[in-house]
Amino acid sequence: MARADGLLTHEIDPTDRKPQDQCGVFGIWAPGEDVAKLVYFGLYALQHRGQESAGIATSNGEQILVYRDMGLVSQVFDERDLETLPGHLAIGHTRYSTTGSPMWENAQPTLGPTPWGTVALAHNGNLTNFEELEAMADARRPAHDHVVRTHTKKTGRTRPYRDSTNDTSLVTELFASAEGKDLTEAALEMFPKLVGAFSFVFMDETTLYAARDPHGVRPLALGRLEHGWVVASETAALDIVGASFVREVEPGELIAIDEDGLRSYRFAEPKPARCVFEYVYLARPDSVINGKLVHASRAEMGRVLAREHPVEADMVMATPESGTPAAVGYAEESGIPFGQGLMKNAYVGRTFIQPSQTLRQQGIRLKLNPLKENIAGKRIVVVDDSIVRGNTQRALVRMLREAGAKEIHIRISSPPVKWPCFYGIDFATRAELIANGLTTDEICQSLGADSLGYISVDGMIAATTQEPKELCTACFTGTYPITVPSDAATALERSC
Ligand code: SF4
Numbered sequence: 001m002a003r004a005d006g007l008l009t010h011e012i013d014p015t016d017r018k019p020q021d022q023c024g025v026f027g028i029w030a031p032g033e034d035v036a037k038l039v040y041f042g043l044y045a046l047q048h049r050g051q052e053s054a055g056i057a058t059s060n061g062e063q064i065l066v067y068r069d070m071g072l073v074s075q076v077f078d079e080r081d082l083e084t085l086p087g088h089l090a091i092g093h094t095r096y097s098t099t100g101s102p103m104w105e106n107a108q109p110t111l112g113p114t115p116w117g118t119v120a121l122a123h124n125g126n127l128t129n130f131e132e133l134e135a136m137a138d139a140r141r142p143a144h145d146h147v148v149r150t151h152t153k154k155t156g157r158t159r160p161y162r163d164s165t166n167d168t169s170l171v172t173e174l175f176a177s178a179e180g181k182d183l184t185e186a187a188l189e190m191f192p193k194l195v196g197a198f199s200f201v202f203m204d205e206t207t208l209y210a211a212r213d214p215h216g217v218r219p220l221a222l223g224r225l226e227h228g229w230v231v232a233s234e235t236a237a238l239d240i241v242g243a244s245f246v247r248e249v250e251p252g253e254l255i256a257i258d259e260d261g262l263r264s265y266r267f268a269e270p271k272p273a274r275c276v277f278e279y280v281y282l283a284r285p286d287s288v289i290n291g292k293l294v295h296a297s298r299a300e301m302g303r304v305l306a307r308e309h310p311v312e313a314d315m316v317m318a319t320p321e322s323g324t325p326a327a328v329g330y331a332e333e334s335g336i337p338f339g340q341g342l343m344k345n346a347y348v349g350r351t352f353i354q355p356s357q358t359l360r361q362q363g364i365r366l367k368l369n370p371l372k373e374n375i376a377g378k379r380i381v382v383v384d385d386s387i388v389r390g391n392t393q394r395a396l397v398r399m400l401r402e403a404g405a406k407e408i409h410i411r412i413s414s415p416p417v418k419w420p421c422f423y424g425i426d427f428a429t430r431a432e433l434i435a436n437g438l439t440t441d442e443i444c445q446s447l448g449a450d451s452l453g454y455i456s457v458d459g460m461i462a463a464t465t466q467e468p469k470e471l472c473t474a475c476f477t478g479t480y481p482i483t484v485p486s487d488a489a490t491a492l493e494r495s496c
Pocket residue numbers: 019217274275276277278420421422423424425472473474475476
């Protein structure tokens with residue numbers, strides 16, 4: 001039930017957590033505005049993309065200051081911290097770390113020197129050619145051999161000291177040795193060498209930059225303030241700071257913003273492979289990705305699910321809260337009334353008091369309570385967006401049966417998750433994924449449900465209204481649009 005800091009998480013069962021976006025990024029260039037506060041609220045809107053650490057870097061045109069720490073945005077910053085971050089441009093980052101690496105050194109933005117000034121960098125995604133890039137950094141290093149070398153326990157190799165183990169600090173280091181007359185040229189030289197998923201926001205003392213990989217795997221949106229510009233992982237973060245949506249940062253595009261205005265550069269031809277899971281679960285429902293409101297996609301997934309897996313029942317309910325749009329869609333299409341069967345304690349993940357052992361044993365009951373009058377004697381359809389290990393759904397089925405449900409039919413608005421993600425989403429390992437090795441009937445039996453139905457891959461894609469060939473569906477199909485690293489396990493540990 002607890003986070004790395006021992007406090008409660010929002011997840012119904014943290015040992016069976018949903019696929020988790022590993023970072024949210026935000027950037028702003030707005031003279032005359034309190035940019036640190038705007039980044040703070042932007043990160044607040046992106047908190048679902050990372051809850052382990054948060055950081056903000058600001059610049060007044062001459063000097064960059066960074067403040068970062070472990071914890072939620074609201075735990076890391078208070079009013080006084082934000083007052084120590086003056087300036088007119090800023091970037092921010094909220095990070096979820098993979099198991100075993102929730103450490104301060106991996107918090108972002110990272111900071112590093114370059115021949116053109118200091119660079120602060122924040123990253124959402126995962127680079128799949130880390131070894132190659134590390135070798136490139138090694139080869140380029142003689143010109144920068146002031147860098148301290150250390151021996152890494154993991155690989156047994158001697159490598160330069162960087163203050164963190166993720167790929168973001170490697171990119172920061174590569175900036176220092178890239179060729180070009182300024183940071184823009186250095187970025188245009190370096191980005192074509194990066195493989196994998198990256199949505200970057202970065203800055204030097206005077207200029208805000210944003211860049212997105214040629215596949216546009218992770219989202220990145222551009223917004224306009226009256227006197228400035230904003231970039232953010234999701235459009236919902238633009239809304240919250242009062243910025244109007246302009247367009248997405250295009251796959252393969254680098255944007256630079258400073259007192260001369262906005263300049264756009266292309267470092268690669270776009271080959272879109274947007275993450276379909278952003279539509280299923282990861283992004284906020286009030287965000288728009290490539291012209292499609294995420295909430296509308298989820299409701300449509302529910303309608304498709306009702307057509308693909310109909311059932312006679314008395315009530316449709318959602319697994320709180322991410323299953324709600326699909327459950328409403330299922331109810332609309334099937335004509336079965338939508339109802340509430342479970343109440344979620346909305347504030348439980350925000351308490352700063354550690355749960356006692358007795359409370360931990362309460363399991364998901366600490367977070368969910370069944371509405372017995374709505375459930376008893378009824379045939380119930382429970383709609384959820386995905387099944388990872390199955391522990392959550394098993395506990396829910398048990399809870400609903402104890403509350404008197406007559407039948408329980410589980411419907412899932414994504415296909416079975418069978419493959420890991422190398423592009424910035426943390427899944428359970430392949431061996432832990434319940435759909436990897438069991439048939440749908442066997443999974444149904446394991447959950448203790450009366451029936452189980454998953455939406456088809458085609459049905460899910462159709463609900464997003466995106467071109468099928470422009471979506472990544474690898475975790476469902478095993479077809480990866482970008483080269484998968486040879487050392488997969490190590491690559492997953494470095495994600496951000
Ligand atoms: S494998 Fe592709 S679809 Fe699945 S989470 Fe990763 S990027 Fe998204």
